Amino acid sequence: EPEVTQTPSHQVTQMGQEVILRCVPISNHLYFYWYRQILGQKVEFLVSFYNNEISEKSEIFDDQFSVERPDGSNFTLKIRSTKLEDSAMYFCASSDQGAVQETQYFGPGTRLLVL
Amino acid sequence: AQSVTQLDSQVPVFEEAPVELRCNYSSSVSVYLFWYVQYPNQGLQLLLKYLSGSTLVKGINGFEAEFNKSQTSFHLRKPSVHISDTAEYFCAVINSGNTGKLIFGQGTTLQVKP
Numbered sequence: 001e002p003e004v005t006q007t008p009s010h011q012v013t014q015m016g017q018e019v020i021l022r023c024v025p026i027s028n029h030l031y032f033y034w035y036r037q038i039l040g041q042k043v044e045f046l047v048s049f050y051n052n053e054i055s056e057k058s059e060i061f062d063d064q065f066s067v068e069r070p071d072g073s074n075f076t077l078k079i080r081s082t083k084l085e086d087s088a089m090y091f092c093a094s095s096d097q098g099a100v101q102e103t104q105y106f107g108p109g110t111r112l113l114v115l
Numbered sequence: 116a117q118s119v120t121q122l123d124s125q126v127p128v129f130e131e132a133p134v135e136l137r138c139n140y141s142s143s144v145s146v147y148l149f150w151y152v153q154y155p156n157q158g159l160q161l162l163l164k165y166l167s168g169s170t171l172v173k174g175i176n177g178f179e180a181e182f183n184k185s186q187t188s189f190h191l192r193k194p195s196v197h198i199s200d201t202a203e204y205f206c207a208v209i210n211s212g213n214t215g216k217l218i219f220g221q222g223t224t225l226q227v228k229p
Contacts, residue, residue, distance in 0.1 A: 004158060006158075031215060033215065033217075035217070035219075041221070042219050042220065042221050042222070043159075043205060043217075043219040043222075044219070045216045048215055048216065055215075056216055091159065093159075095215065099215075100147060100210070100215050101147050101166045101209070101211075102215070103164070104161075104217060105158075106151070106158035106159035106160070107158045108157050
């Protein structure tokens with residue numbers, strides 16, 4: 001069964017450094033999402049992406065964050081200058097048609113620790 | 116704005132016992148409702164979803180949930196749990212008019228004991 005993959009599974013970085021989290025969505029999916037979960041808190045929506053554009057973003061998704069689909073398979077989340085509070089589990093998801101009732105398929109997550 | 120509350124952070128239960136994981140939501144507009152499960156070291160996997168129609172929804176692995184509009188609830192149930200059901204369970208909603216932003220509850224850890 002097709003699945004969403006994410007790399008790396010764990011990343012440790014120093015405050016102020018740039019990190020890129022990578023995701024490979026399911027191959028025929030057109031809609032892509034990033035969510036994050038700070039330890040002990042809810043899973044929170046960050047951004048949705050379709051047709052090489054951001055469809056919607058949350059207040060969390062400020063100028064330090066960016067997303068890109070650099071080629072036909074990868075979907076990346078970049079944090080330009082990491083802060084301690086960016087430490088979280090980051091989940092990528094994808095869906096086929098993008099209709100709100102469509103199932104979003106999630107990857108296993110990247111655990112980011114900012115020191 | 117929508118919000119989701121999962122009242123129980125942890126639910127311990129013995130194998131073969133029934134279980135109910137509670138979920139309440141708040142919204143001023145129509146929503147679609149979802150339950151996701153996360154097994155250790157895996158991504159979130161859809162268990163079931165309610166879009167419309169029958170309020171009792173059946174999902175994978177023997178789980179079911181009932182949508183109750185008057186109580187704004189979407190509780191997840193299973194009549195007999197297995198050790199393999201030990202996982203984190205997330206209730207989520209989507210505003211039926213928006214672009215696919217899932218709003219999650221805090222999650223409930225189901226611990227099935229032998």
